[in-house]
Amino acid sequence: MADRGANKRPTDFELSILQVLWERGEATVREVHEELSKHRHAGYTTVLKIMQIMAEKGLVVRGEQGKAHVYRPTEPPDVAKRGLVGDLIERAFGGSAGQLVLHALSAKPSSSEELAEIRKLLDELEASDG
Numbered sequence: 314m315a316d317r318g319a320n321k322r323p324t325d326f327e328l329s330i331l332q333v334l335w336e337r338g339e340a341t342v343r344e345v346h347e348e349l350s351k352h353r354h355a356g357y358t359t360v361l362k363i364m365q366i367m368a369e370k371g372l373v374v375r376g377e378q379g380k381a382h383v384y385r386p387t388e389p390p391d392v393a394k395r396g397l398v399g400d401l402i403e404r405a406f407g408g409s410a411g412q413l414v415l416h417a418l419s420a421k422p423s424s425s426e427e428l429a430e431i432r433k434l435l436d437e438l439e440a441s442d443g
Contacts, residue, residue: 321370321371321372322397322400323367323370323372323393323397326355326363327363327366327367327372329349329352329353330345330349330360330363330364330367330373331367331372331373331386331390331393333345333348333349334373334384334385334386335386335389335390338385339376339383339384339385340383340384340385341378341381341382341383341384342357342360342361342364342382342384343357343381345360345364345384346360346361364384367384368384371387372386372387372388373385373386373387374387398413401413418431
């Protein structure tokens with residue numbers, strides 16, 4: 314059987330679970346299941362199994378709280394997202410962050426607030442290079 318810990322990249326379903334855990338800080342399987350059920354159909358045992366796999370992969374840690382198992386993410390969202398983006402840059406854009414940004418901005422319109430934030434970041438990056 315393949316080592317699940319070897320591939321730490323979360324699946325789409327695991328990302329949904331991580332979103333719940335990032336919002337709450339920690340949660341039981343039941344709490345995660347209830348939150349996910351608002352947006353998608355997923356059985357309790359499916360959520361339980363996926364969270365167990367996530368623990369094996371090192372995406373979450375499990376602790377005890379009374380009789381319940383409580384799960385929490387091992388990384389904050391910004392660290393995890395940076396890792397996902399870095400992986401995407403390598404796999405899909407040949408290591409070019411610029412190509413990722415160009416494709417992202419052309420794929421979906423950004424709000425004026427988002428564009429202002431992007432301009433500010435670009436200005437900061439240029440200033441730090443100079």
